[in-house]
Amino acid sequence: MKQYPPQKDIDRLAKYETYEQLFQGNHRLAFSKRLEQYASQFAGDMSLVRYVVLPYPRIISTISADLLFEEQPKIVLESDTNQDFVDKLWYENSMWTTLYEEALVSSYKGDSVLRILAVDGQIRIDTVKPDVYFPVYNDNNVKAPVKEHVLAYKQIIDERQYLVVEIYRVGEIETRVYDLKDGVIGGEYSSLDMLGIEPIVKTNLGEGFSLIHHVKNWGMSGKFWGISDYEDLLDLFFAINNRLSRNEHILDKHGDPILAVPKGVLDSNGNVSRQQLGMIELPSHPMTGEADKPEYIVWDSKLESSFAQIDVLLEQLWISSQMSPTLFGLTKYGVAESGRALKYKLLRTLSLKHRKQMYWDNGLKALIESSIEFARNNQLTSDGLRPAETEVPTIYWQDGIIMDELEILQAEQAKLDYDLTTKEDAISNIDGITSNEAQNKLTRIQEELDAKNKANPFSIINRGINGGDEEED
Numbered sequence: 001m002k003q004y005p006p007q008k009d010i011d012r013l014a015k016y017e018t019y020e021q022l023f024q025g026n027h028r029l030a031f032s033k034r035l036e037q038y039a040s041q042f043a044g045d046m047s048l049v050r051y052v053v054l055p056y057p058r059i060i061s062t063i064s065a066d067l068l069f070e071e072q073p074k075i076v077l078e079s080d081t082n083q084d085f086v087d088k089l090w091y092e093n094s095m096w097t098t099l100y101e102e103a104l105v106s107s108y109k110g111d112s113v114l115r116i117l118a119v120d121g122q123i124r125i126d127t128v129k130p131d132v133y134f135p136v137y138n139d140n141n142v143k144a145p146v147k148e149h150v151l152a153y154k155q156i157i158d159e160r161q162y163l164v165v166e167i168y169r170v171g172e173i174e175t176r177v178y179d180l181k182d183g184v185i186g187g188e189y190s191s192l193d194m195l196g197i198e199p200i201v202k203t204n205l206g207e208g209f210s211l212i213h214h215v216k217n218w219g220m221s222g223k224f225w226g227i228s229d230y231e232d233l234l235d236l237f238f239a240i241n242n243r244l245s246r247n248e249h250i251l252d253k254h255g256d257p258i259l260a261v262p263k264g265v266l267d268s269n270g271n272v273s274r275q276q277l278g279m280i281e282l283p284s285h286p287m288t289g290e291a292d293k294p295e296y297i298v299w300d301s302k303l304e305s306s307f308a309q310i311d312v313l314l315e316q317l318w319i320s321s322q323m324s325p326t327l328f329g330l331t332k333y334g335v336a337e338s339g340r341a342l343k344y345k346l347l348r349t350l351s352l353k354h355r356k357q358m359y360w361d362n363g364l365k366a367l368i369e370s371s372i373e374f375a376r377n378n379q380l381t382s383d384g385l386r387p388a389e390t391e392v393p394t395i396y397w398q399d400g401i402i403m404d405e406l407e408i409l410q411a412e413q414a415k416l417d418y419d420l421t422t423k424e425d426a427i428s429n430i431d432g433i434t435s436n437e438a439q440n441k442l443t444r445i446q447e448e449l450d451a452k453n454k455a456n457p458f459s460i461i462n463r464g465i466n467g468g469d470e471e472e473d
Contacts, residue, residue: 001134003183004152004163009134012225016109016131019230022057022237023108031238050252052244056237057108060229060321065103067353067400068360072096074396075368076434081388085375086368089382093125099360102127106217106356110228114363116211116371123371123380133214135224142224149212154180157194164195168212173201204377209370215363218355226359229321236317243310247303322352342401353400361395368393398432405430 005013021030028035028051035051075090077083090096106112111130116123128151136148149168154161163180166173177194179186191197203211216226230237318325326345343350372387374380412426428438 001150001152001165002185004154004180004185005183006134013131015228018234019057019108019110019228022230022234023061023104025053025055025058027051027053027237027241031241034238050245050248052241052248054240054244056240056317057230057233060233060323061104061107063323063327063349064107064229064353064356065100067349068103068356069096069100070400071398073364073398074432074434075364076394076396077391079388079391081386082372082391085372085382085385085387086393088385089123089125089368089371092122092383095125098125098127099364102215103356103360105130106215106226107229110217110226110231112215112217112226112363114213114215114367116213116367116374118374118378118380121380123375123382125367125371128212130214133212135214137224139224142222145207146210146212146214149210149214151212162189162194164191168203168210170207171203171205173203173211175199175201203374205370205374209373210366211370211374213363213367213370216359218359233317233320236313236320240310240313240317243306243313247306250303322348324349343399346401350399350401357397361397364395365392 018030021027075086077086102112102114105127109130111133113128113130113133115126115128117126118124132151132153134150134152135146136150137146138144147169151166151168153164155164156162161180163178163185165176165178167176175191175195175197176199177189177191179189191199205211217228219226317323324346326342327349369390369392373390375382375387376390379386408430412421412430415421416423416426424435424438424442427433427441428435431438431441433441
């Protein structure tokens with residue numbers, strides 16, 4: 001690396017910057033080049049332009065994150081020791097909110113990066129901006145393990161700018177510090193002297209484990225980097241803003257009508273003489289004989305075709321982003337009468353969610369497996385808890401849609417009636433709990449029924465109804 005950022009990453013970082021500006025609502029900056037055409041209408045002063053910004057980029061990203069992580073995924077491990085360790089790790093690192101926020105970043109940038117580290121004997125998980133992630137990978141086989149995970153970022157030390165480079169290899173982390181001026185990397189300094197960090201730190205991790213985990217938003221075969229949800233929507237975002245902004249400008253321009261007065265009321269300088277302010281004598285119209293009177297000149301805007309175009313653009317935005325209008329309660333597209341009907345209306349949106357879920361599922365499994373291995377090999381704990389043997393977790397995902405509990409209950413009851421399931425599985429599906437939790441709940445239900453029947457010997461169950469008459473001795 002001779003320059004920062006590397007030449008091959010400049011386009012990627014430029015996209016990150018534009019997409020982040022759109023997410024944050026700074027469309028003026030994101031579309032600055034496109035907006036130059038407006039400047040000529042205002043003598044080059046863009047501050048006079050009323051540019052209407054609609055936050056559709058942020059809406060798309062928040063819906064994406066809502067579907068993925070509004071309902072917390074359940075992490076299940078076979079070992080009770082590992083389960084307790086991961087539950088504590090999940091809680092101590094606020095993983096639910098962390099993953100939600102990363103799903104937002106992944107949506108607009110296309111990539112998310114998570115990192116495992118050790119802090120005072122405790123294992124921690126934090127996030128890394130994909131803007132500072134420069135991995136060394138095989139261009140011909142992007143599925144192959146990354147050779148080196150490189151994090152490179154600017155840091156001010158003693159009022160001087162340096163470039164800090166962290167290189168994550170199998171079994172070790174190397175830290176380097178370079179002089180940096182105008183994007184050119186200069187001489188190297190000791191990380192121990194500059195940062196108090198040993199140049200080489202052993203991680204005791206073997207092949208197949210990593211402290212850095214890159215998760216794509218979604219991707220393509222042969223492409224290392226993920227694809228942003230905004231990738232093909234920039235023209236639509238700009239077109240919608242542009243159309244509404246022009247409508248706003250037209251309405252503002254004609255919102256203050258001009259007053260038309262008879263000839264002679266204004267002097268040569270365009271002013272009304274004081275004498276004219278009291279009473280104005282108007283001549284009669286030469287043809288009709290009616291007197292002219294002052295009146296406002298108003299304009300019939302007739303913007304129906306413009307607003308129709310906006311409707312077309314919005315419809316194309318929903319199609320291209322795979323976001324169902326039903327998510328926004330737009331009744332002209334039909335209101336879902338039940339949970340099942342809602343899911344049918346959201347098929348494309350749920351397909352998009354499941355596509356992203358595949359990448360997050362693989363990424364979180366690798367993250368948790370590496371966390372367990374890293375803790376085991378370095379005697380690290382999560383709030384005092386240590387893991388057992390390394391294992392890959394099972395992750396149970398929710399669909400991100402509010403559950404129609406009545407429909408679920410009816411479906412499970414039907415399966416029970418036809419002997420297609422057990423009470424334990426039915427409770428597990430209805431309440432969204434594990435098999436062990438369902439078994440414990442079933443035991444408590446049975447204990448309550450037994451206690452109730454013992455207190456009432458004439459109950460239906462004790463009389464043998466709904467299960468055959470009891471045989472007498």
